[in-house]
Amino acid sequence: MTAKNRISARLGAIAPSATLAVDAKAKALKAAGRPVIGFGAGEPDFPTPQFIVDAAIEAAKEPRNHRYTPAAGLPELRQAIADKTLRDSGYEIDPATTLVTNGGKQAVFQAFAAVLDPGDEVILPAPYWTTYPEAISLTGATPVEVFAGADQDYLVTVEQLEAARTDATKALLFCSPSNPTGAVYSREQTAAIGEWALEHGIWVITDEIYEHLLYDGAEFTPMLSVVPDLADTCIVLNGVAKTYAMTGWRVGWMIGPADVIKAATNFQSHLTSNVANVSQRAAIAALQGGLDEVEQMRTAFDRRRTTMVRMLREIDGFEVPTPTGAFYAYPSVEGVLGREIRGKVPTTSAELAAIILEEAEVAIVPGEAFGPSGYARLSYALGDDDLAEGVGRIQSLLA
Numbered sequence: 001m002t003a004k005n006r007i008s009a010r011l012g013a014i015a016p017s018a019t020l021a022v023d024a025k026a027k028a029l030k031a032a033g034r035p036v037i038g039f040g041a042g043e044p045d046f047p048t049p050q051f052i053v054d055a056a057i058e059a060a061k062e063p064r065n066h067r068y069t070p071a072a073g074l075p076e077l078r079q080a081i082a083d084k085t086l087r088d089s090g091y092e093i094d095p096a097t098t099l100v101t102n103g104g105k106q107a108v109f110q111a112f113a114a115v116l117d118p119g120d121e122v123i124l125p126a127p128y129w130t131t132y133p134e135a136i137s138l139t140g141a142t143p144v145e146v147f148a149g150a151d152q153d154y155l156v157t158v159e160q161l162e163a164a165r166t167d168a169t170k171a172l173l174f175c176s177p178s179n180p181t182g183a184v185y186s187r188e189q190t191a192a193i194g195e196w197a198l199e200h201g202i203w204v205i206t207d208e209i210y211e212h213l214l215y216d217g218a219e220f221t222p223m224l225s226v227v228p229d230l231a232d233t234c235i236v237l238n239g240v241a242k243t244y245a246m247t248g249w250r251v252g253w254m255i256g257p258a259d260v261i262k263a264a265t266n267f268q269s270h271l272t273s274n275v276a277n278v279s280q281r282a283a284i285a286a287l288q289g290g291l292d293e294v295e296q297m298r299t300a301f302d303r304r305r306t307t308m309v310r311m312l313r314e315i316d317g318f319e320v321p322t323p324t325g326a327f328y329a330y331p332s333v334e335g336v337l338g339r340e341i342r343g344k345v346p347t348t349s350a351e352l353a354a355i356i357l358e359e360a361e362v363a364i365v366p367g368e369a370f371g372p373s374g375y376a377r378l379s380y381a382l383g384d385d386d387l388a389e390g391v392g393r394i395q396s397l398l399a
């Protein structure tokens with residue numbers, strides 16, 4: 001066996017998750033006693049609300065929850081997803097058109113796997129969440145990046161999408177509020193993009209996992225609420241991780257046309273079977289429990305967002321569009337590249353991030369993880385004091 005063909009071409013081509021890698025490096029340095037502050041993690045720092053934990057404790061005591069569930073998920077959870085969709089997105093769905101997945105991540109992979117073939121193209125607005133291109137490529141399809149920079153608040157236009165469309169275009173990935181930029185498309189922009197996809201028979205895979213994390217009066221627009229006719233060519237991705245501080249519980253879902261859900265369920269039945277039964281019970285409690293605690297977390301994120309944006313804007317060379325969703329700031333750092341920092345001259349955002357980690361012991365994720373160089377993602381889902389200390393260190397280093 002040659003070294004060349006030892007690992008399959010498909011898996012050999014997958015890059016490790018850059019965001020998890022940054023987080024792991026920061027945690028390792030911390031464990032070694034270094035006072036590292038990490039802005040890499042894409043997860044709330046809050047504990048899961050107690051009523052959800054309590055529901056899981058009760059569920060764990062019941063032997064019926066020690067068994068497999070149907071691959072598509074507990075019927076009660078699929079109903080709760082339908083109820084929550086009506087509550088938050090304003091339209092009715094049949095619980096049979098939902099599939100409970102191991103986190104939103106599995107929903108992303110299964111959505112692409114359900115509709116893509118080798119040779120297909122997927123239009124991928126950039127900066128994009130680091131997992132999308134890998135999930136697309138694994139199917140043999142090709143991601144086609146459409147870039148929107150800080151000058152357009154990281155929002156792609158229909159004209160840009162149209163310029164990227166070819167006969168091979170099968171799907172569009174849409175994510176609002178966005179990871180990594182925190183940008184939120186308006187109702188009009190969402191509708192225009194949905195209408196464009198409908199007109200050209202393009203699938204829309206819409207990732208709505210940050211739907212409840214909005215600031216400055218920004219509004220979440222569910223794709224199917226403004227373009228209901230897309231229902232037959234739209235897959236909605238969502239999950240409990242970000243809204244309820246439940247990243248470790250691994251519960252997400254996809255909603256789509258019956259044939260897509262059937263195909264994805266068949267796939268999942270061989271791949272992972274069902275999501276952990278106790279986690280599904282916790283997710284039912286979360287979805288049925290109202291949004292009061294979510295609002296408390298959102299208020300804290302909003303306060304941290306304000307501090308972070310203000311402090312980042314004080315850095316000469318950073319350009320910082322105001323993020324109005326999720327929990328990330330995404331400054332352009334281009335103005336700092338080429339400048340000498342403690343004897344080193346970064347020419348890319350990856351080099352700058354490495355210098356900031358070495359010299360200031362602060363971990364940020366370079367733009368290369370999400371598209372072009374020249375940017376950085378900083379999560380503000382961490383404590384107020386750490387946040388101020390960490391951005392303060394970057395300010396001092398770059399002063």
Ligand SMILES: Cc1ncc(COP(=O)(O)O)c(C=O)c1O
Nearest residue numbers: 042103104105129179239241252
């Ligand atoms: C845009 C987006 N979609 C989906 C996910 C998946 O989240 P999980 O698999 O934890 O539910 C994430 C997590 O970072 C995300 O940022």
